[in-house]
Every structure is written in C-alpha cells, then in structure tokens.
Amino acid sequence: MAVRTRYAPDRGLTVRMTATMFLLGLVFVAFVALIIGIMAATHSSLGAIIVVALIFGGGTAFISLFYSDKIALAAAGAREVSPRQAPELHAIVDRLCALADMDKPRIAIAPTAMPNAFATGRNSKNSVLCVTDGLLYRSKLTPEELEGVLAHELSHVAHKDVQVMTYASLLAIVAGLLVRFAFYSEIFGGGRRGGGNSQAALLIPLIMLGSALIYAISFLLIRLLSRYRELAADRSGALLTGNPGALMEALKKVSGGMASIPTKDLRSAEPLNAFYFAPALRPNGQGLANIFSTHPSLQKRLEELAKVQRQLNQATPGDR
C-alpha cells in the first residue's frame, strides 16, 4: 500500500529491539536453569529462598505495574488537573489523542522546576501524563515544541512502555533479591546448619555469584531496551505531530535546561528516571556512561528525528 511507506516502521530499530529482548530471554532461561540445577543439587533445601524471592520480586513488579500511575504521581508530588484548570494542556492532548485514535490519559502537573514530562500507567485507560511546572513555564518551549514533548509521552502510553519495561525488569528484580537473600542466609543461616550440609554451604556463594552476574547483564540489557524505546517514542511522536523539527528543538532546550538545576531535584527524581522525557541525571563522563543510561544521547535522538523528517517529505509516497 502506497499509504504505508511514508510512515514505515524503522526496521533497524525493530531488529535491535528484537535482539535485546532475545538476549533478555536467554538470560532468563539461563537463570531458570541455574535455579533448577541448584534445587536438584541441594534437594530443594534452598528452594524456599528462591520461591520467596520469586514471590517478593513478582509481587513488587505486580504492585508497581498496577499502581504505577499513583506511585509516580506521589513520587513527583504531582496533582491531577481538570480541563478547566489547564485548558491549553488538555486541548493539545485532546487533539493529539484524536489524531492517534487513542484514549486520553489523565493529566497532571508536578511542581518541579526541572523541565520534564513523563507518562505512566499499565494501559491507556489507566495512564497519567505528567508535565512539570518547569516545562510549562520555565523552559520557554513554543506550543509546537510542547506538543512534540506531549506526543512523545503519548507514544510511550500507546507502546505500553510501562508494561514492557516492568516485564523486562522482573528478572532483574528477582535476581537482585536472590543476591541479597543468599547473602543473608550465608551470614545468619550458616551457623545454625552446623556442619550438616557442606554442599549447600558451598552452593550459596554460587547462587550469589550467578544471580549477581545475571543481575548485571539484565540490568545492562534493560537499559539498552529503554534507550530503544525512547527512540521509538521519539519517532512515533514526531510522526504524529508531523513536525520532527519541533521535537528536536524541544529536546535541545530541555537538555540544555537540565544543567542548571539544583541537586535536590535531581536526586529526588531518580526513581522515575526511566519514564522521563529527558533523563534527570546526567552522567559526568561520556562513552562508557552511555551504556548505563536510560536515554539515548541527545545527538543520537536528533539524528534519528532528522531521519523521520526526511521520510515524511518523500516526494512520492509509493517509493521505497
């Protein structure tokens, strides 16, 4: 279909995302194999720890998924605003949702000087789109640029990024808990058991090591996935507004504004980082710091948006 090509998906991005998710799955399989291996070797004397970790980790993830909107709003100190309180903001989102044919999320404003925005919630019916005072009043964004930012956030909602990232993080949460549990049982459990089961005593450090390794790998993969999802949201947002240039300008302005922010705000914003429009924490060093980052570099985002710009202006939509 001729119509489809102008808005064609970015194949490269899809491939990279697939590879990342495949690797995460691989790590997950390795993790399960490790658990089963250990359970078999110790005749399930360690099973309780693992089950507790699974329940704990799964429970945490489940709660954070179901209450993500409330948790995020509370953490940001944001309050919901009605169409009467913020008519402009609602009007922009109304129109974008009509363009994209999606449910309108609730709108909230956070009293933070840092210019930023985030969207959270497990599905489009339970989503909240939150912008900070800084973004509305201090960042000097034009209406088009603000619209670009909101379109980016709406894309996160449409892509169900909170769900995807929660499922992706589940393994890391469980592995992280296992490290901790194994550590405690090493300290407190070792004496009680006496010399009874030396095999189990040997295996506990092994679990710790394995879990720590898996935690580290999955942590890096999740960060990578998060960066890809940011690029995907940039792309969808730009296609929605038809104006990648405005989003590029907004990114430059917001990233520039991040530098002059008091430290307290930066630190209190840390837990929400993955869902922010621009990361609230700037790694000091470049290069290696990038692989720990939840967001792609500004340059990378601008390059990808320039690509969308070109695509939208193809002379004939039928051409490949």
Added chain:
Amino acid sequence: MGFLDTLFGRTKPAQPKLDDLFALPSAAIQLQAAMGFTPTGSGSVSFKAVAGKTFSDIQREVQELLNMDTGKPGEAGLPVEVTRDSFGYTWLVANHMSDEMEGLVTDLHAVNSALVDNGYGPQLLCTLVAFRDDSGRSLALVYLYKRGTFYPFAPLPGRQDDHDTGLELEAKSVLEDDLKIEQDMTRWFPIYGAPGL
C-alpha cells in the same frame, strides 16, 4: 494496535475513515425538522500540516481545486479560507449557500481524498459543519476521522471554557438514528473558536 507493534514500540498511524461523511445531508434535514437548526453553509476540515515542501504543495493544490468550483454563474462564490489555529492545526473553511449541504460535503471530502491519496491520511483531525437556529444558538457536528463517528459541539457565545452540554445531548438523541454518534463522550473534545463555526 497489535501485540507485535506494542512489543516493538511502533505505532501505526491511524488511518481515517471517510465514507461516513456523506451521512451529513440527511442528518442536517433531521436536525432542522426536530430542533430547528439550519446549516450555515460553512464547514471546515482540520488537519495537522506536516513540516516541509511536499505537504505545502499538496495543501496549495487542494485549495486551488476547491476554489475552482465557486465561479459558477449566479452563485456568490466564496473562496476557501485557510487558517492556522493556535494549536498548530490548519483549517480549510469552505463556504456554500445554506441549502447546499451536498456541495459542502463534497468539498470537504475533496480535501480528505487529496490528503489520503498523497499518503497524509493520518494527519486528518476532524471536520465540522456548522448549524444555527433562529435564536442564534450555534451547533457544530464534528466528524472524527480516526473513529468514523460524529459528535455535537455547541459553543456558548463569548465563552472559551464552557459549552452547552444540554444542547449537545439533545442533538445526540435526535441524530442517533442518522449518524454514527461517538459513544465515548471523553472523546467529545471542545473546539472553542474553531474556524467555520
């Protein structure tokens, strides 16, 4: 949106549904009979212009196309007006005589087709057709392209923060048989001061 699209974070831009627009003339008759609202003869198409030359070329073509048929003899041919609202949407306003509902809808549809044929269908936001009753109250029927549904919008004179919900609900009940009315009322977004209203 399919599971894979969610997984890979690629939104398929929503394509517009166009054919339901042609239900408007019969709805207009119904609206006049039941509520005394007559068409003002103006209607408008709202879309999100894409930055760049390709799109502005298409927009100019559409404008020229619509302006062509206004030169008919014995007709006060009004040219198509183009305005950009404060939200960055472009409105093409077509003006006809109040009894030319068919011609108006044809004009509005020409804008859709031109955009869709050039691959810019996802940029269409809404179309509205304006009505007025003897006491001067306004009512617009707004067509949501992505939903293929209509909703009524009744502005209050001089107000930018409230609209006549009672009148809208009345229109909804009157039109329910003739038009596909948007059932999810959270999607009835107000369009204060929309061109063509």
